[in-house]
Amino acid sequence: MDVFARLESEVRGYCRGWPTVFSTARGSHITDENGTTYLDFFAGAGTLNYGHNNPDLKRPLMDYLAGDSIVHSLDMYTDAKRTFLERFNEVVLAPRGLNYKVQFPGPAGNHSVEAALKLARKYTGRETIVSFTNAFHGMTLGALAVTGNSMKRTGAGVPLGHGVAMPYDNYLDGRTPDFLLFDTMLDDSGSGLDKPAAVIVETVQGEGGINVATPEWLRGLADLCKRHDILLIVDDVQMGCGRTGPFFSFEEAGITPDIVCLSKSLSGYGLPFAVTLMRPELDVWEPGEHNGTFRGFNPAFVTATAALDEFWSGEGLEKQTLAKGEQVERALNEIALEHAGAIDAVRGRGLVWGLVMKDPELAPKICAEAFMRGLLMETSGPEGEVVKLLPPLTVTEAELAQGLQIIAESVRAVRAAVTV
Known part of the structure; x- marks a missing residue:
């Protein structure tokens, strides 16, 4: 493994916890x-919801590539894009009564978030975005501005502005009513909080430590946004595509969020793919106003369509x-009981769980x-205190x-x- 130490940047991370060379x-x-x-209880940080090299997704991908079909097309029309859009609407959106336009902002989750923030600001004419304590939305500058982790924010090297953090569900251990601070500041012209363009939230904070928002809290947040004419963005990059059960974690x-960010397991096969969903009236983009060289990766259209047909019909x-x-949950509770101290x-x-140490x-x-x-697992949380399961x-x-038996044995050891 000397070649990695000699040639690859020190920024590499996951490989340090798993010091071996993977091949298949x-x-x-x-x-x-x-x-x-x-x-694998890591699953590509939530990118491989359907496992590695799923044969039902690999087969159509191989056929597509073997036929000299379009791979790169920017935002040109292709038959693979058309098929994906049709099936995404038929399988996901229409059955849930969701009327969204689909934007292909770039190949990764942070691209979806950046597009959502930019669109919210353009539509409302406002600048401030409200996020929540322990949030994680990506490593580019706009996404970092609404991310809570101080180490990641410091890495930006420049001031991160136009973002304000509010307490996430149960952040204050029930000592104050939900949204008391947020509501009060919005109602007070002297609070220093400019009226936000949008609120961005994860229904389950994965990188933040597997913090789970209750349905009641999420409904309260949606109501607050409606009362104050603030757009609601749900970042479903890691928790979407079935990770919490339903296709969307907010179901x-x-x-019904105004804007939804999806990526990671959207392609179903580990191929880079992201979309930003928006209510039709929010689609105020000028042609080419937000773009990217690798938006709309056609092989990902193919595997994403296959995943919809195979798993979500x-x-x-x-x-x-x-x-x-x-x-x-049963197994982890037994481990927690055994090691209550x-x-x-x-x-x-x-299927996202954490043991908080x-x-x-x-x-x-x-x-x-x-x-x-x-067994492969990662940690999460502001101090890396959570053993995170993402099979x-x-x-x-x-x-x-x-895997749960290995976890039990590992905690004991x-x-x-x-x-000693």
């Missing part, structure tokens, strides 16, 4: 060049995800121990049981080493 992957498993296979709350995946989530909480929804130093040690035992939605119950 299938389903819920990834194998290194030495033939060691790992169970359980019964709200019925209700099977949603029900399976929720059932598997219950399996994970070390584990602060179990948090999650669907009282001592932040334990979480990376548990993940390192799990790696030695054949593919297609993981089997047996694979879940195996780390705690035993700490107390």
Whole structure:
């Protein structure tokens, strides 16, 4: 692995926790060049909801490429784009009563967020965006301005303006009513808070530590935005595409955001792909006003369409995800009970879960121990204090049981080493 140390930037991160060279992957498993296979509870940070190299997605992709079909097209019309738009509307939007225009802003989640912020400011003529404590929306400057993590914000190297953070659900442990500060500041012309163009929120904060907003809190936020004529943006980059059960993570709350950001598992195959969804009246862009060389990546249209047809034409995946989530929750609660002195909480929804460690130093040690035992996991939270589980939605119950057993063994091993 010397070549990586010699030639690759020090900014590399995940490889430091998993010091091996991976070569192949299938389903819920990834194998290194030495033939060691790992169970994957990372899933490309939520990009591989349907597992690695899903054959039902790979087949149409291979056929598309073999036919010399269009790969790169900027925003030109292609048959692959048309098919995706038709199926996305038929399978996702129309059944949910959602009337959105679709923008292809660029290939990654931060591109979707940047387009959403820019559009909200253009439409309203206002500058301020309200986000929430422990939010994460991306690493480009606009997205960083509405991100909470101080280390990531400092990395910008310039002032990050026009963003204001408000307390996320239960941030103050129930000591004040929801939105008391936000509502009061909006009503007071002397508060120093300019009327926002938009509010941007994650229904579950993944990088922020698996903080789960209740449906009641989300409905309260939507009501606040409506009363004050503020656009509501839901960042569903990591929690969308079924991660919490329904296709969109906000469905359980019964709200309809003005703008929605999607990426990560939208292509279904790990191909770069992002969209920004907006109410039709918000579509005030001039042609070419927001663009990018790699918006509308045609191979991703193909695999995304295949994923819609394979996994979202019925209700099977949603029900399976929720059932598997219950399996994970039961197992994690047992681990938390066994180690009550070390584990602060179990948090999650669907198939995103976290073990919150009282001592932040334990979480990376548990993940390192799990790696030695054949399981990939990452940490999250402002101090890296959360052991984060993000398995593919297609993981089997047996694979879940195996991974949860490794987690239990890893927690025991780390705690035993700490107390020695």
